[in-house]
Amino acid sequence: MSLQPLAAVLVHTPVVDRRGDRVTTAVTNLDLHDIARSARTYGLKRFYVVTPVVEQQRLVGKLLGHWTEGSGAEYNPSRQQALELIRVFSSFDEVLDDWRNMTGAEPLPILTGASREDGISFAECRRQLQQGPGLLVFGTGWGLAPEFFSNDWQVLEPVLGVDGYNHLSVRAAAAIILDRLAGRFGL
Amino acid sequence: MSLQPLAAVLVHTPVVDRRGDRVTTAVTNLDLHDIARSARTYGLKRFYVVTPVVEQQRLVGKLLGHWTEGSGAEYNPSRQQALELIRVFSSFDEVLDDWRNMTGAEPLPILTGASREDGISFAECRRQLQQGPGLLVFGTGWGLAPEFFSNDWQVLEPVLGVDGYNHLSVRAAAAIILDRLAGRFGL
Numbered sequence: 001m002s003l004q005p006l007a008a009v010l011v012h013t014p015v016v017d018r019r020g021d022r023v024t025t026a027v028t029n030l031d032l033h034d035i036a037r038s039a040r041t042y043g044l045k046r047f048y049v050v051t052p053v054v055e056q057q058r059l060v061g062k063l064l065g066h067w068t069e070g071s072g073a074e075y076n077p078s079r080q081q082a083l084e085l086i087r088v089f090s091s092f093d094e095v096l097d098d099w100r101n102m103t104g105a106e107p108l109p110i111l112t113g114a115s116r117e118d119g120i121s122f123a124e125c126r127r128q129l130q131q132g133p134g135l136l137v138f139g140t141g142w143g144l145a146p147e148f149f150s151n152d153w154q155v156l157e158p159v160l161g162v163d164g165y166n167h168l169s170v171r172a173a174a175a176i177i178l179d180r181l182a183g184r185f186g187l
Numbered sequence: 188m189s190l191q192p193l194a195a196v197l198v199h200t201p202v203v204d205r206r207g208d209r210v211t212t213a214v215t216n217l218d219l220h221d222i223a224r225s226a227r228t229y230g231l232k233r234f235y236v237v238t239p240v241v242e243q244q245r246l247v248g249k250l251l252g253h254w255t256e257g258s259g260a261e262y263n264p265s266r267q268q269a270l271e272l273i274r275v276f277s278s279f280d281e282v283l284d285d286w287r288n289m290t291g292a293e294p295l296p297i298l299t300g301a302s303r304e305d306g307i308s309f310a311e312c313r314r315q316l317q318q319g320p321g322l323l324v325f326g327t328g329w330g331l332a333p334e335f336f337s338n339d340w341q342v343l344e345p346v347l348g349v350d351g352y353n354h355l356s357v358r359a360a361a362a363i364i365l366d367r368l369a370g371r372f373g374l
Contacts, residue, residue, distance in 0.1 A: 018263075030217060033356065034356045034359055037355055037356055037359065038356075038359045040348075040352055040354075041346075041347075041348035041353065041354070042348040042349055043349035043350065079354070081352065159228075159366070160228075161230060161365075161366075161369070162228075162230035162370075162371070165228055165268065166228065167224055167227075167269065168224055168225060169220065169224055169225075169358070171221060171358055171359060171362075172221055172224065172225045172359065172361075173362075174359075175358075175360075175362045175363050176362050176363055176366045179346070179367070180366070182348070182349070183349075
C-alpha cells in the first residue's frame with residue numbers, strides 16, 4: 001500500500017534550548033540542503049521551513065532563487081529538484097493552512113522528538129500515513145517547544161540505536177525517520 | 188545475533204569531484220559532528236577520518252580537544268561521547284592497520300556509493316557484519332575514487348527512496364545506512 005502525500009516541517013520557533021527555554025533558532029543552509037535532499041529521495045511533496053525572522057526568510061529565498069532558478073539550477077539539477085520542495089512560512093499555523101489547501105484534507109501532524117516516551121511506534125505511524133496526508137514535524141535546537149505537544153497531535157517514538165544514546169543531529173534523525181516511514185524497506 | 192565490532196570511515200582523499208576528477212576534499216566540522224553522533228548512536232567503535240592535509244588534521248585535533256577534553260566536554264557530555272570515537276589518519280591504509288590492530292582480525296571494508304549497481308544488499312551486508320569486524324567506507328565530494336573499487340572489497344547497494352533519485356548528503360546516507368545495518372530494526 002502506498003503512502004498518501006507526505007511533507008516535512010523544520011521548525012525554528014517555538015523550540016527550546018538546552019536549558020528548556022523557549023527560543024527561536026537560526027536557519028542554517030545545510031539543514032535546508034540535507035533535509036530537502038532526503039525529502040526528495042523519499043518522495044515528499046513539501047519541505048516546510050518555519051521562521052518568523054524576516055531577514056532569514058529573505059536569505060532562504062535567495063538560496064532557493066540560486067538553486068532553483070539561477071546558475072545553481074543549471075550546475076546541479078538534482079539539487080534543484082530537492083530545494084524546490086521548500087516553502088518558508090512564519091508560523092506553524094500557516095504551514096497547516098498551506099498543506100490543507102494543497103492536499104484538500106485535514107493535516108495529520110506527527111511530532112518528533114528525542115526525549116518523548118509517549119510516542120507511537122514507527123510501524124503504527126506508517127499505518128497512519130497510509131490513511132491520509134501526513135506532516136512530519138522536526139524541531140531545531142533542543143527540540144519542539146512544549147506547546148506543540150498540547151494539541152493532541154501524534155508523537156512518534158524516538159530513533160534509538162543500540163542503547164539509550166539519542167543525540168542524533170536533526171539532519172540525521174530526519175533521514176532515518178523518512179527511511180523508516182517512507183522507504184520501500186520501511187517497517 | 189549481535190554485530191561484530193563496526194567502524195565508519197569518512198574519506199577525503201582519494202575521492203572524485205562532479206566531473207570524475209580525482210581530488211582531495213576539505214574536512215568540514217559538521218560532517219564530523221553529524222557522523223560521530225550517528226556512529227555513537229549505533230554503537231560503532233571508531234569513526235575514522237582520512238585526510239592527508241596536515242593543517243586539516245590539526246584542525247580536527249583542535250575540535251576534538253575542545254569537545255573531548257576542553258570546556259565542550261563539560262558543556263555537552265553527549266557530544267564528547269560521540270566525538271571521542273574519531274581518529275584521524277593520512278591514508279586509508281593506516282586506517283586498515285589501526286582497525287586490524289584494534290580488532291585482531293583482517294578488516295572487512297564495505298564501500299558505499301550512490302552510483303554503484305554491483306553492490307550486495309543491505310540484508311546480505313548485515314549477515315556479513317555478523318561474521319567479523321566491519322569497516323563502512325564513505326566518500327566525500329562525488330564519492331570514493333575508482334581505485335577503491337579495484338580491491339575486491341564488498342560494495343553496498345545504494346540507498347534508494349521511492350524512485351531513482353539518489354543524491355543524499357553523506358551525513359544523511361551514513362545515518363540511514365547505519366540504521367539499516369546496525370539498528371535494532373535493521374533488515
